[in-house]
Amino acid sequence: MTTPNPMPATQPPELAQPRSTALPLLALMLMLVLAALDQTILSTALPSIARDMPGSLPPAWTFSAYLLAATVVIALYGRLADVHGRKPMLLLAIGLFLLGSLACAASQSMLQLVLARALQGAGGGGLMTLTMLTVAAMFPLAERGRYQSLLGAVYGVATMFGPLTGGWLTEHLSWRWAFGLNVPLALVAFGVLAATLRGQARGPRTPIDHLGAVLLTGALCSALLMTQHERLQLPDWLSAAVLGTVCALCTVAFVLRQRRAAHPLVPLSLFGRPVYAAASMIGLVTGVALYAAVVFIPAYLQTALHLAPTTAAWHLLPLMAGVTAAAISSGRLLRARMPARNLGMGASALVVLGFVLLSAAMQWAPAQPLVLSACLLPLGLGIGLLFPIITMVSQRASPLQLMGIATAVPVMLRSLGGAVGVALLTTLFAEVLHTLVAGHPEAMASAGPHALQAVWACAAAVAVLGVVACRWLPDAPMEQQAQPVVNAGPAGIRATA
Secondary structure (H helix, E strand, O other), X not given: OOXXXXXXXXXXXXXXXXXXXXXXXXXXXXXXXXXXXXXXXXXXXXXXXXXXXXXXXXXXXXXHHHHHHHHHHXXXXXXXXXXXXXXXHHHHHHHHHHHHHHHHHHOOOHHHHHHHHHHHHHHHHHHHHHHXXXXXXXXXXXXHHHHHHHHHHHHHHHHHHHHHHHHHHHHHOOOOHHHHOHHHHHHHHHHHHHHHOEEOOOXXXXXXXXXXXXXXXXXXXXXXXXXXXXXXXXXXXOOHHHHHHHHHHHHHHHHHHHHHOOOOOOOHHHHHOHHXXXXXXXXXXXXXXXXXXXXXXXXXXXXXXOOOHHHHHHOOHHHHHHHHHHHHXXXXXXXXXXXXXXXXXXXXXXXXXXXXXXXHHHHHOOOOHHHHHHHHHHHHHHHHHHHHHHHHHXXXXXXXXXXXHHHHHHHHHHHHHHHHHHHXXXXXXXXXXXXXXXXXXXXXXXXXXXXXXXXHHHHHHHHHHHHHHHHHOOOOOHHHOOOOEEEEEOOEEEEEO
């Protein structure tokens, strides 16, 4: 096999820069907002859906179907973008998301809604990766950090606004509007991007590793179902032990397949570069941190302090503000030649500090929602600073010919970390709560804060892993990092610096 010519480090080959970047950038941000919103928008609407929709499926399936489908397709979209180009894959993802949203709004049974949510997730999962890839293709390296930071801010804020948006629409209109509003907005974005993004000629296409995709799907689905086994009321034959066995077998088979495949879905050579492995680990940690705060804080404020759902959601405002301001600042700091290692370690330390403060608040001020809300600010600042670092480091550490899958893997791990991390933390919360109230029902009032304190302590320990991983981030300014070149050989694709 021949070695491809090195590509310029400033512009990926599949997508040319449009004549005007403002309009397509707004369309990309709009689609990222819609995809992120729909991850959490139903968390406050499930009771209304359960009342309105006939069927025996648990309402929680409407939430998990989107999460499952979105997580599973992320890596596949990244690889397809490398092979077929970003623009056609982006338009395909928007089309699936649009059709899924329309089907959700028109669903007449719980089964129809669950299937429609899976279709919607199959599009939404691609949008989370493809918007980042398209922005990387639209702007040269010197300007890329600014716009990647905007995408990070948009994603974080939209994820946290999901419960608030869903609660408001359910209360004042109908939960169906949470899906119906997507349709005209997605149509506009589709038209804008189809008209403004210009494709370029592509090189020879390589085959897709379909067996690898099936094995990865099996591993991810079984892992997510295992962590949500009780919530989804799965049948007894599909026990957590069975799902865990399937997950382990699929994972081992997937790794072996990627080592032997001529054109692997996820080239393991990427993880041979410590900087890329570190960025992937940080992506996993940010998923745990973000979703732990978004899920546990509103739930505690509603159940323990009896706040209304919308009021509880507004107490996430410091987290939202921190993510937004820090993500934008992170891009500026990277452009100002601050090493990613220094910025990442400081950001990860802020995440640890946020969870430590939340744990202390559970001990000293568990009934003060404003105190809990204030503790979210350093957490939001840390997460926001990390978002652009993960994307930019991943893209710079990978060959241009593999930028799609290299960008997708940290996004997939962030989604997986959020889903699995929250499920495990929920189990920890339930176990601690059960231990504290066993034989002492009168202790229920104080047991909740203590159980949540254990959750925050565990989350802080996970965040420490992010601090450690930052040691392998680049210690030089981003523009001084050389773009790797792909060499093809008998064993498949490998990257060299």
